[in-house]
Amino acid sequence: MRTIYIDKDYHCHTANDGTMTTVETDFFDGKCDAFVEGYCYDTGNGYPQIYPWKPLEELDNAQREYEQQLLAEYEAALAESVPLSELEAAYQEGVNSAYD
Amino acid sequence: MSNTVPLYGFGGGGGTALNFSVVGNPQPANPKENTIWIDADAEITSWIFSATQPETATEGMVWIATGATSTAEFNALKKNGIMIYPLNAKQYIGGAWAEREAKSYQNGAWVEWILWLFNYGKQDFQWKARGWKYSSSSGSFVAVVPSVVTNADGSISFTINASSGYPSGGMDLTEDFDLTDIKTLVFEYEVTGTITPQTNLVVIPRSAELWNPNTVAVATKSAKGNQTLTLDVTNIKGSYDIAIICYHNTANGGTGTFTVRMKTLKAERL
Numbered sequence: 001m002r003t004i005y006i007d008k009d010y011h012c013h014t015a016n017d018g019t020m021t022t023v024e025t026d027f028f029d030g031k032c033d034a035f036v037e038g039y040c041y042d043t044g045n046g047y048p049q050i051y052p053w054k055p056l057e058e059l060d061n062a063q064r065e066y067e068q069q070l071l072a073e074y075e076a077a078l079a080e081s082v083p084l085s086e087l088e089a090a091y092q093e094g095v096n097s098a099y100d
Numbered sequence: 101m102s103n104t105v106p107l108y109g110f111g112g113g114g115g116t117a118l119n120f121s122v123v124g125n126p127q128p129a130n131p132k133e134n135t136i137w138i139d140a141d142a143e144i145t146s147w148i149f150s151a152t153q154p155e156t157a158t159e160g161m162v163w164i165a166t167g168a169t170s171t172a173e174f175n176a177l178k179k180n181g182i183m184i185y186p187l188n189a190k191q192y193i194g195g196a197w198a199e200r201e202a203k204s205y206q207n208g209a210w211v212e213w214i215l216w217l218f219n220y221g222k223q224d225f226q227w228k229a230r231g232w233k234y235s236s237s238s239g240s241f242v243a244v245v246p247s248v249v250t251n252a253d254g255s256i257s258f259t260i261n262a263s264s265g266y267p268s269g270g271m272d273l274t275e276d277f278d279l280t281d282i283k284t285l286v287f288e289y290e291v292t293g294t295i296t297p298q299t300n301l302v303v304i305p306r307s308a309e310l311w312n313p314n315t316v317a318v319a320t321k322s323a324k325g326n327q328t329l330t331l332d333v334t335n336i337k338g339s340y341d342i343a344i345i346c347y348h349n350t351a352n353g354g355t356g357t358f359t360v361r362m363k364t365l366k367a368e369r370l
Contacts, residue, residue, distance in 0.1 A: 027315065045330055051317040052335045 001026050002036075010042040011053060025050070032066035035059045119178050120204075122147045122162065131205040134174050138162055139201040140191050149176075149184055157192040162200070164189050168370045169281040172204035172211040186213055187369055215367040217277065217285075217342065220255035232271045232362075234258060235343075251361070259359040260346065262295055268347030271362060276306050276339035284368040287319075287329045287344065293358030297346040298322045301329040306341045316340060334370065 005013040005020035013020060014033045027050050028036045038054035052059055120134035124144045127137050138144060145160030154163055170185035189202035203210040217227045234248045248258045260269050287301045303316040319331040346360050 027318070040332070042332070047319065047321040047329070049317075049319040049331055051319075051332045054335060056316060056336050 002028050004028060004036055004041065006041050010040045010044065012036050012039045012041050032063055034062035034066070038062075117178055119175050120184075122164075127203075127210075128205075131210075133205060133207075135205040136164070136186070137203050137205070137210070138189050138191065142191065142193055144191070149186070153197070157197070159192060159194075161192045162189055163192070163197065164202070170213065170369060171215060172206060172213055174204065174206065185369075188213055215282075215369070217273070217365040217367060218256075218362055219364045219366070220251075220253055220362070221364075222254075227273075227277075230273070230275050232256070233274050234269065234271055255361050255363050257359050257361040258346075259293070259357060260297070260348070261357050262297075262348040262350050262353075263355050264350055266347055266349050268345060270300075270343050270345035272304075272341050272343035276341055277367070278339045279303065279333045279367075280337045281370055282336075282367045283332070283334050283370045285331045285333055285342065285365065286368060287331075287365045288326070288363045289329075289344070290326050290361040290363065291324045291358060292361070293324070294356035295348055295353055295358050296322055296324050297348045297358045297360070299327070299329065299360060300343075300345045300347075301331050302343050302345055303331070303333060303336060303340045304343060 001024050004023050004025065005016040006023055007013060007020050012028075014036055016022065023041055025041070028039070038052055038059040040049070040051055040053045042049040042051070120136055121132070122136045122138060122144060124138050124140035124142070127139075128135060131137070140162065143160050144162050145158060147162040147164060148154055149164045149166050151166050153165075154161070157163070165187045167185050167187045170187060173183055173185045175181040176184045186202065186204070189200045190197040191200050192198075202213050204213070205211070215227075216222065218232060222228075248256065250256055256271065258269060258271065260267050285301060285303075289299065291297065291299060299321055301319045303318075305314050305316070307314070316336060317331055317333060319329045321327055321329055342365070344360070344362065344365075346358070348358065
C-alpha cells in the first residue's frame, strides 16, 4: 500500500503541496515516482478510475530505468558483501575453536 | 485528418455534390455506397457533422459527432476530398438530444460506428466471433469455479460463491484489443446477490493471471444493481487484454454469493 496525493485535476503526486487529497492505494506498489506522477486517480464519476494521463510508453520507460537502477545497486551491494564461502569458513572456525 | 468539418444539410438525403446520404428508418434494403443509416423513426429534418454539439437545434435534426478516427471514415465530396470520421449520432427530439444507432454502407456491407466488445442486445457485432472467456485469479485471491451462463437476452452472467478468503473471478477477451485509437471504455452491467463485490474494469497485459501487478488502468465500483464503469484509455497505445474482474473480501464483507451480468462494453474512439 502506498500513500499518494491527488490534485484538483485528479493528477497523482508523491508529495503534498498542502492542497491535495491523500489516497492510499496498492496500484503503484513498486512503481517509481515518475510513473506515479504520470497517472490520474480520478473520482469525478463517483468511483475511482486510475489511468495514465501521460503516454504510457513514456511511463513504462521511466519504470524500466528505475528498475535497472535498482538492479545495478543490488548487484553493487552483492559485490561488496562477504562471500558465503568465507562466512561458512569463519563460522566453522568458530565452531571448531569451541573444542580447543 | 479533420475533425471539425461543419457539414450541414437539409432533409434525409444527400446533395448531388455529396458522396453520401443520410437516411432514417426503415434501413434501406439496397443502399448505395456511403449511405449513412440512422436508426431514427422520427423524420430527419436536417443533419450536421460536427465535433461539438450544435449550439442551436431544430426538431428532427441529426447531429453526427466527428473525431480523429472512425470505423467508417469516408470522403464527403465527389470531388476534392473532405474526409469525415463519424463517431456517433444523436437526434433532437422534444427539446433533447437522443442517441441513435448509426451505420455506414461501405464496400458492400453495413459498418458499425460503435465498437462493441460485447453487446447482449445485438445479434452480431464486431468482436462477437472472438468472444470472451472466464478466468479465476490466484495468488492473493482464491481461484473460484463459478457458474457462467448465457441468459435468454444474450447477456452473460457469472456467479461466485464467496465462502472464505478473497474469492474472485472475471471475464476477459480471448485476444488482445488495440487501444491505440480508443478514448474510453464503457461497461454496463448488473450486480445481484447477497453480498456486494468490487467490480473492476481493467486493462492488463496478456497473462495467465487476470489480476496482476502490471495492471495498466482500472475503474472500480462496489455497488449492486445496474451500473456503468467508464475508463479513460486515451494515453494507452498498443494491444492489451481487457477484463472484468470481481472480488470480495469475506473478512470485511461477510460470506454469500454475487452474480455479475455483463450487458455491454463499448470502445469509444478518439
